[in-house]
Amino acid sequence: MTHEAGIPLGIRFKLLSDTPQDSAAQVVSDVVIGDYRDLDTLREFARGCDVITFDHEHVPTEHLRALEADGIPVRPGPDALVHAQDKGVMRAKLDAIGVPCPRHRIVSDPQDVAAFAAEGEGFPVVLKTVRGGYDGKGVWVVDSVEEAADPFKAGVPVLAEEKVDYVRELAANVVRSPHGQAVAYPVVESQQVNGVCDTVVAPAPDLDEALALEASEMALNIAKELGVVGHLAVELFQTRDGRILVNELAMRPHNSGHWSMDGAVTSQFANHVRAVLDLPLGDPRPRAKWTVMVNVLGGDFPDMYSAYLHCMARDPQLKIHMYGKDVKPGRKVGHVNTYGDDLDDVLERARHAAGYLRGTITE
Amino acid sequence: MTHEAGIPLGIRFKLLSDTPQDSAAQVVSDVVIGDYRDLDTLREFARGCDVITFDHEHVPTEHLRALEADGIPVRPGPDALVHAQDKGVMRAKLDAIGVPCPRHRIVSDPQDVAAFAAEGEGFPVVLKTVRGGYDGKGVWVVDSVEEAADPFKAGVPVLAEEKVDYVRELAANVVRSPHGQAVAYPVVESQQVNGVCDTVVAPAPDLDEALALEASEMALNIAKELGVVGHLAVELFQTRDGRILVNELAMRPHNSGHWSMDGAVTSQFANHVRAVLDLPLGDPRPRAKWTVMVNVLGGDFPDMYSAYLHCMARDPQLKIHMYGKDVKPGRKVGHVNTYGDDLDDVLERARHAAGYLRGTITE
Structure with a gap:
């Protein structure tokens, strides 16, 4: 999707990909197959690149520092990106700059989890490995000291957080360029199912204007304080008592911003690319009153073709984005946008299409 | 741009390109470099393709017939495409199906041109080689028998046409799929400078509703009668006495439809791909009241970078589409869309950006 956004801007990509089957590798012309965890591979790849950016946060921070030392611009840079790679570093930094977060601390073992619970409202407690989690992986909600053993098995530091009493999840997406220009997309509502993003509504319905402004300013401030270059997604809890707390950070185009491909003047992908190259940023404002994104997850049937035909025929305004992935149950294989x-109509159309493609709706 | 539209649809291209520098070859992953005039090259290329389509009309008709005989679906097929390849065949067919055209006939030599002139309003007369012309090439406006010699030098049959007294040029763009579904984009005004498309306004301002409907129905009818699959652009003259006459046909995404990339629910490129694969077509309606496209021509300065920065910074809503071509004076190197x-504002923004990129506006 970043390549797609780069084409009209005249920007050409060289892609480092795990396998030739990766979504991006299917559509980019200049592809190197290799392991992003291997510094020699990264160094060889980086030769001749004007700038390096990412579609995930898993490249080891120390390798990015080495590339920077070699003189390769890395955007976002490792000193910013580490906050999206390590939840412990992220929480410490957000505390330091006064950004409201759930109550949290690093815990050493299950007994320490019990102590953390006792310091607040008790169980349940949320436990997260500080590195390597996504889409609900690396996250546990535990109700007792007995249940708190699993997260420590990986040997990665574990962060404990209070289980926030939230009414919904929001996301504030911003983009910042090296010389400090920044734009804020409208704050969206993000609905999760089983820890995986399912539906995003832009803008978040019935969101108090002051709270929306607070969320956008918070995201712009985080981008500035952390030195982010490119797209920053700030995932937020809206609490029952009307506050917003930061849940997670992502420093790349993010699922909560996929609506912008059809719903905003400039998509998150286009603005990420513009920021990474220090080009002036595009207008992030919505083109429609409402835009809804629903993820298409793989269902039981590997062949989506007839469902695909049905959805196109049923709704000629539907915007389909397929990733070229093999269909596996629960795997994100695409998304649909409606506006x-x-x-109600926009939501129904998006949900119907995503459900039909997955096979959970058959009429 | 067709590849760009295919990505979200999950459609992958194999590209036959003259050189690795061609715009499409820079962004498509599976590229074969070869000569589209060579049948063996075409046959080798076509192996493993589900369907063949084009971004120009120059592949020899007889080669396309050979591919069809080999069992390769060619869309649009040679029997349709020949009407966009050969102006003599096109005029004969449009006459046969009752579509209004400028007065015309094939002429054999300069004396015959004088005779053609005398049969109507006299000189000037428009002469066109029936094959190979585009962007004003292969077209002459002659005022006398002496001036009529050049067009015959190529040894290609020459078509004579009356010089139409038109108030403006329009284009009716439609897309038709193999099973006969068709959609019509709003009729646009196309402004030419030195025989090259400069500005397109969608929809055509102050166009009588009945005339717009007539133009759309004419284009849909031509698509049906000629068996077009994919995008058909019907370039039209709007005459001083309120009629519309067909100027040219193009059977591929066309410059007069580039506005649709940012201005329509479904772009001409997406609908062309959908039609070629016999997928249900997308909504062709405009997303904004007005959309303006202005072509970016190369100017005297090969490096557009600082102009590019200026345009992005001046107008964050500007949609830039660069083709990755080397800048040469007068060469189409991109286009801009505004909406x-x-x-007046939309026109000014698009013209300023295109002029600034070309170097004809410097403030």
């Missing part, structure tokens, strides 16, 4: 003036 | 409610 319009009537939120 | 909004105020036509």
Whole structure:
């Protein structure tokens, strides 16, 4: 999707990909197959690149520092990106700059988890490995000291957080360029199912204007304080008592911003690329009153073709984005966007299409 | 741009390109370098393709017939495409199906041109080689029998046409799929400078509703009668006495439809791909009241980078589409789209950006 956004800007990519089957590797012309965890591979790849950026956060921080030392611009840079790679570093930094977060601390063992619970409202407690988690992986909600053993087995430091009493999840997406220009997308509502993003509504319905402004300013401030270059997604809890707390950070185009491909003047992908190259940023404002994104997850049937035909025929305004992945149950294989003036209609169309593609709706 | 539109649809291209520097070859992953005039090259290329389509009309008709005989679906097929390849065949067919055209006939030599002139309003007469012309090439406007010699030198049959007294040029763009579904984009105004498309306004301002409907129905009818699959651009003259006459046909995504990339629910490129694969077509309606496209021509300065920065910074809503071509004076190297409610503003923004990129506007 970043390549797609780069084409009209005249920007050409060289891609480092795990396998030739990766989504991006299917559509980019200049592809190197290799392991992003191997510094020699990264160094060889980086030769001749004007700038390096990412579609995930898993490249080891120390390798990125080595590339920078070699004189390769890395954007976002490792000193920013580490906050999206390590939840411990992220929480410490957000505390230091006064950004509200769930109550949290690094815990050493299950007994320490019990102590953390006792310091607040008790169990349940949320435990997260500080590195390597995504889409609900690396996250546990535990109700007792007995349940708290698993997260420590990986040998990675574990962060404990209070289980926030939230009414919904929001996301504030911003983009910042090296010379400090920044734009904020409208704050969206993000609905999760089983820890995986399912539906995003832009803008978040019935969101108090002051709270929306607070969320955007918070995201712009985090981008500035952390020195982010490119897209920053700030995942937020909206609490029952009307506050917003930071859940997670992502420093790349993010699922909560996929609506912008059809719903904003400039998509998150286009603005990420513009920021990474220090080009002036594009207008992030919405083009429609409501835009809804629903993820298409793989269902039981590997062949989506007839469902695909049905969805296109049923709704000629539907915007389909398929990733070229093999269909596996629960795997994100694409998303759909719909937009319009009537939120109920826009939601129904997106949910119907995503459900039909997955096979959970058959009429 | 067709590849760009194919990515979200999950459609992958194999590209036959003259050189690795061609715009499409820079962004498509599976590229074969070869000569589209060579049948063996075409046959080798076509192996493993589900369907063949084009971004120009120059592949010899007889080669396309050979590919079809080999069992390769060619869309649009040679029997349709020949009408966009050969202006003599096109005029004969349009006459046969009752579509209004400028007065015309094939002429054999300069004396015959004088005779053609005398049969109507006299000189000037428009002469066109029936094959190989584009962007004003292969077209002459002659005022006398002496001036009529050049077009015959190529040894290609020459078509004579009356010089139409038109108030403006319009284009009716439609897309048709193999099983006969068809959609019509709003009729646009196309402004030419030195025989090259400069500005397109969608929809055509102040166009009588009945005339717009007539143009759309004419284009849909031509697509049906000629068996077009994919995008058909019908270039039209709007005459001083309120008629519309067909100027040219193009059977591929066309410059007069580039506005649709940012201005329509479904772009001409997406609908062309959908049609070629016999997928249900997308909604062709505009997303904004006005959309303006202006072509970016190369100017005297090969490096557009600082102009590019200026344009992005001046107008964050500007949609830039660069083709990755080397800048040469007068060469189409990209286009810009703008949209909004105020036509004067939308026109000014697009013209300023295109002029600034070319170097004809410096403030």
